[in-house]
Amino acid sequence: MIVVFLSPPGSGKGTQCRRLVDFLGVPHLSTGAMLRESVRAGSALGELAAQYIEHGKLVPDAVMVTLVKDRLEAADCESGCLLDGFPRTVNQAIALDEQLHTLRRRVDVVLEMRVSLEELIRRLVERARQEGRQDDSADTVVRRMEVYDSETKPVLEYYRKLNKLVSIDGMGDSDVVFDRIKEQVKQYAGSTVRD
Ligand code: ATP
Ligand code: MG
Secondary structure (H helix, E strand, O other): OEEEEEOOOOOOHHHHHHHHHHHHOOOEEEHHHHHHHHHHHOOHHHHHHHHHHOOOOOOOHHHHHHHHHHHHOOHHHOOOEEEEOOOOOHHHHHHHHHHHHHOOOOOOEEEEEEOOHHHHHHHHHHHHHHHOOHHHOHHHHHHHHHHHHHHHHHHHHHHHHOOOEEEEEOOOOHHHHHHHHHHHHHHHHOOOOOO
16 A cells, blocks of 8 residues: 655654654655655755755655655565655646556555644754754754645645545544544554454
8 A cells, every 4th residue: 555644744654654664564664764865965956955955945846756656666665665745746646646546556545644834843942852853953943844845735735635634633642643544544554454
């Protein structure tokens, strides 16, 4: 099964995705992690991506679509995958649908976690303190929130119209949030998941 996970910066998306791939037994395709890895490796892609990431901007669609396309066609994704942070624009969503169509596959479900703005800011400030991630500075965080509203919220609408969107309350304890996610995903995963 192919699951798309979209949530605002600081919502705990990365944490919940790691638990969900474990539960589903599918590969984790985190575009944020893939890009940060290229930056660390100093590849051409990394150099390009860094300029966008540092400013809280999105890496251009064409770059992202190619990156994910190659990954999706790898053998380990045959039984499905969890897409974390992709598609983040409607153009990326359309490109993904087209690719999956040619592979005779489709996105099964799109999960969105909802967290109040107050809580998002609180968590990001905390993460900046603990992890010192470059793109967690106050300016960049504000920019990423704006980009989420203007570019990624329309993606949620896109999937809502296709009846694929499931919204989850992302407030509260991480275990409680994960239970909510499991409850929803089970309905789509059929018998393939463990309990
Ligand atoms: P979280 O708080 O859950 O870590 P995040 O907003 O930090 O979420 P990541 O998915 O880790 O997001 O991505 C970090 C950065 O990588 C983004 O701000 C963006 O610059 C770039 N990026 C990641 N995925 C995409 C994508 N699909 N399209 C364009 N840029 C992307
Ligand atoms: Mg992340």
